[in-house]
Every structure is written in structure tokens, then in C-alpha cells.
Amino acid sequence: MTIHLTPGRLVTIADVARAAGVGESTVSRVLRGHGSFSKKAGERVLEAAARLGYVPNRLAGSLAGNAASGGSGLVGIIIPSLANIVFPDLLRGLTGALDVTGFQSVIGVNDYDPEREEALVAGLLSWRPAALVLTGLEHTAATVTLLRAAGIRIVEMIDTDGPGLDIVVGFSNRAVGHASARHLIGRGYRRLAYVGHDLGRDLRAAKRLAGFEAALAESGLSLHARELVEGPSSAAAGRAALDALMARVPEVDAVYFSNDDMALGGYFCCLGHGWTVPDRVALFGCHALDITASMPQPLSTMRTPRLEIGRTCAERLTAGGPPGTVDLGFELSEGATA
Amino acid sequence: MTIHLTPGRLVTIADVARAAGVGESTVSRVLRGHGSFSKKAGERVLEAAARLGYVPNRLAGSLAGNAASGGSGLVGIIIPSLANIVFPDLLRGLTGALDVTGFQSVIGVNDYDPEREEALVAGLLSWRPAALVLTGLEHTAATVTLLRAAGIRIVEMIDTDGPGLDIVVGFSNRAVGHASARHLIGRGYRRLAYVGHDLGRDLRAAKRLAGFEAALAESGLSLHARELVEGPSSAAAGRAALDALMARVPEVDAVYFSNDDMALGGYFCCLGHGWTVPDRVALFGCHALDITASMPQPLSTMRTPRLEIGRTCAERLTAGGPPGTVDLGFELSEGATA
């Protein structure tokens, strides 16, 4: 049976009600399995909805349902970048867990820029999300004001080094840096250098470096040299930076990289020069990207629980528990490069 | 001045109107820069909105504005995976261009599963998005029905090998495979093998292989061997698969990988065995991931315009042009491995 509708007009609950011969509220009850209704009414509504190809309008649903309490089925997510696989990993954990509970992820990418984050928060808030997930603990004052006024759950993910607004899920980047230094010192390296990318933007990398230097200081050491590149991390940047570093300070015996991308580039640099790793120079990364486990010499790095962070964020959000910090820790991934 | 509001109640346009001493519609006009209003009214509204911390409710806005014509400021995006950097790259191009035009991206990940895509399409449609962006051309019949009934713009990205529903932006995966084979044949390789991942799920990879084999056939050749791994692509899988392949069929002189992840793993395999590349065995990938340009021997691969695809999708969507296919092509990235 063909149904004729005004072109461009989508099927509404009223259409379904008419087709099923019941009232609109009955349709609503049946479709959401709420209230009570007769078996017969249920069948007729379901049949009519299927026949007409009814697709609920959640804009209207959210508006009517609980607009005052600010809860649609959307969850806003803001990450700094999509170019570094670390953030897609977080997203993966989040969306995977969120999908199951019927939430849709609305995402924004702020390019490591707090001002951009502020604009994205304002934009996302206009969709009255049930919750907002941010990356890191540092935000502009205006962002915090917006967040507070929104009256929804806020999760800050990845970094636990500082106070959060509501729920915080991640690990201590400072502790990662500290543990990395302890490992290298324990291996006997003494002339340690750092190779990293733009620290002004990647605050987590800066915290790792701070932890690293703190551990050195505790052992009476200090950073022997550092090489920073402009812009984001990449294998190309890591390769070029290590190249420059070793030309400038050849006595360096171990290098701590801002992350695995950079470290992989560093490893390629060593291969290109024919330097033996770790004898000529030891390499240590961060994040334990899958790829670095397949290197001829697996990279020594720290495994960070990215998927689990995403999953945990989603769980805490939907569970409705109290505010607080969840530290998921990290783990040494002992490779053959340090 | 502190403003007291019922706790949990968000500031509405009515609150702003009252505070500014104007009518609701004037507030609406000012805030959206539509219609006409006096300079004075404009100032008072803006001041009141800022003071009260007004955040527009786009759920209500979309519902009132043009719910019938089905256009909110949301764009739904469905990708098969977030684990393979190819898709975050597409997302990056998309969200970057979409943000600028005031659209928010709502994303779904279907794990290469058409049934899951169908569920995601139904879910996304309930937010009455202005448009939907899908990956690839293959969908379930029910998905196509939903899409047709929705009456919104649809973009299918990445693959141009087949008819689309509305707008198609990408490149010919078949042509990529074909050109890859031509390159290897031109280099003099004759015992060519394929190393890939789950072809039943990654249909684009399957099309590349089909194009590859077609080119071989045109030269009177055929695939000398193939090694397929279960599950998704990864460096680890590429490494293990090449290892198994070369043990089984040592006379192979060139390997075409399903993508750069796999090829990088293959390169690591060669390094581990001390095989010279490309003399012992040549390697060819797909996608030209940044990382492969930093290898001691840059990987020979095909550069695919992922960011540009994302950007172009966004542009076509917002431009409101006619349906059609946009082939953005691809380019040989001549490395040192083939």
C-alpha cells in the first residue's frame, strides 16, 4: 500500500496516530515503551510506524522531554587534534561505549587552542548535550563559566595532574615523565636529552618533561640537551630533530621523545646513520602506539590506557556518580631501544 | 550584578527580552542578525544576553526554523573505523570545513559493518541532520530506503567505483590498484604477491586488489601468491604476513600491501631479516601515510587526497549543487622500496 505525503514533509507521530487509529500520546507511549497501553494498541502503532517509515524527531523529543534539565541524548566531545592517533583512540573508546547507551557523539577539534575550545564549548552547549567531554585540565576562564552555568556533567580526560571541574579520567603525565627518567637512569644513561614538539600547545607533553626533569634532579642530574621543533609531533619532525641534536651534542647517550611518533622518527634517523640502538644512543617514547611494537627493535615506551580512558569517561558520565578523579595509570613497555 | 534564576533553569530568549525591555522576536532578530532592528535595541539585547550568559537552544531553533524541510545545523558522519588514520584524516578535512560554516559534526563508527551502518543512519536521522556523510558506496537496502526518504543531501566519500546516491567524492580504488601494478611491472618485477587484511569488510581494499589483478592480466601475468590476515590492518599484521609469505613462497620479488600500515610492518620484517629492499623484495603500499616518508627508505606508495576529500565533501554539501561524482585522483609517491 502506497502512502502519499506532502513532498518534503517527514512522517510525524500525528501521521502514525492517524494511521493506527489512536491518539498521539498513545503512539508516544508505545514507541518509548513508557506508560501503559493495550497489546492491541501497541501492535497497531508499531505496524503503522514501520509501514510509514517513521523516524522519530529527537530535536522535538529533547525539547519537550526535559529541556529544562538540559538533557538531550547528545554528548559533546572536544579533542585537540585528529592527526595524532592518541585522540582518535580516546574517541574510539568514548563512542564505542556511548553508542551502546543510545548517546550520539558530537565532536569538535580545537587544534590545541583554548580560545577555539571556548568557541566549541559555546557551540556544543547550544545543542543542550547531556554531558561534555574535554581534553586536559586547562581552559579559559570563560570556558569554565560556560561549563559551570550549563549544569551538566563535565569530563576532562587524559590528564590528572591538577584539579578538575567534575569528573577527571586519565593518568598523571608528570608521573609518566618521572618514571621514564627513572627507567633511563636505572639503565645507566647519564647524558639525557629531550626531543619534542611545540610545548606551548601540548601541555601534557610539557608536564611529562617537567616530571622527567624532576626525576633527573632527584638523581643529581639535569637535562643535557634539548631539541624542540615548531608545530605538531610527527615522525618527520622526530627524525629531523634527532639528526640536529646529535650533530650538535654528539655525547648524548639517551633521548626522551615527546611521544612515539617522534621516537619512531628518531629510530629511523638512527637506522639511516647506521647508529646502533641503544648502544650509540638509547631512545624512549611515550604512548606505546601499536606500530612501535613491530619495529625490528621494539620501542621502549610507556603504555597509556587510551581506549580504557574513553570507555571509563563514558561509563562515569552515564552512571551519574559523584565528581572525582580516576587515575588509570600507565605501564612501562620495555622494548629494545632503552 | 548577580542574576538569580531558578536553579537548573537555563536562560531563554524570553529572559533576555525581559532584561533588555524588548520583545522576544527582536531578541531573535538581533541574535541572528536577520530582519531589521534599531541600533539601540541591538545594543541592549547584546548587553543583556552577555550579562545573563545566554546560550541559544539550537534544538528549539532547528525545530522552529525549518523542521519540515529537515535542516538542522548538524551533519551526520559515518566512518568504518577510527583505528586506521585514514578515517581520522577524512574527519579532519570534514570537521575543519564544516566548523567554519557553523555546522556541527555528529559521528558514528560502524566497524566496517553495513548492518551497524544502517542502525547508525536511523539514529543520526532522528537528529534531523542537514546532511549525512557515509563512507563507501555499499549499503544495505534498508539504509538506502531511509536515506531516500530523509530528503537530505547524502555524500559518499572515498570510493568512486560505482554509482552513488547523491554526491560522491573520492578516487577510484580500482584505478589505484591498477596503477600500482603498472608501476611494479614497469620496474621489472614479475613474481608479485599481495599481502592484505580482511577483504570481506574492507571493500575498498578489495577493489584495489581487483584493479591490481586486472593490470597483471593485461600484461599476461597473474598474482604469484597472496597472504591474508584476519582482522583489521596493522603493522604487526603486515610484518607477520610478509614473514609467512616469504617463508612459503621465497621467489616472490615484489609485494603489494593493502595499505601503508601493512607495508610498514613488511618493511620492519625485511629489516629484521636483513633483507635488502627492494633487491631481495620490493614493497608497495597505499595511502602515503606521513610516517612512511620518514623511513630510511621512503615507502613507494600511492598518495590519496584524504584531507581534500573531507574538505570537498563539506563544500559540496553546503554549496547545494547538483548530484554527481567528484574524482580527486591519486598520485604515485615514488619511494625507495619499489
Place this chain on the structure above:
DNA sequence: TTGAAAGCGCTAACAT
């Protein structure tokens, strides 16, 4: 068990 009716916050005629 069910329908009628009143909004949710906003936009878009329509008056003025």
C-alpha cells in the same frame, strides 16, 4: 488504557 491539551524555546509570518 487512552485522548486532549499545555507547553519545551525558538522562528516566522503578520500586524502595527
Place this chain on the structure above:
DNA sequence: ATGTTAGCGCTTTCAA
């Protein structure tokens, strides 16, 4: 230039 009014599609009292 600006206020009033009628919905957008849905959920939720409130009666019946």
C-alpha cells in the same frame, strides 16, 4: 522597527 501569535514535533500531566 518591533510586538503578538501561531506553530515546529514531541512528552507529559490531567481527566475521562
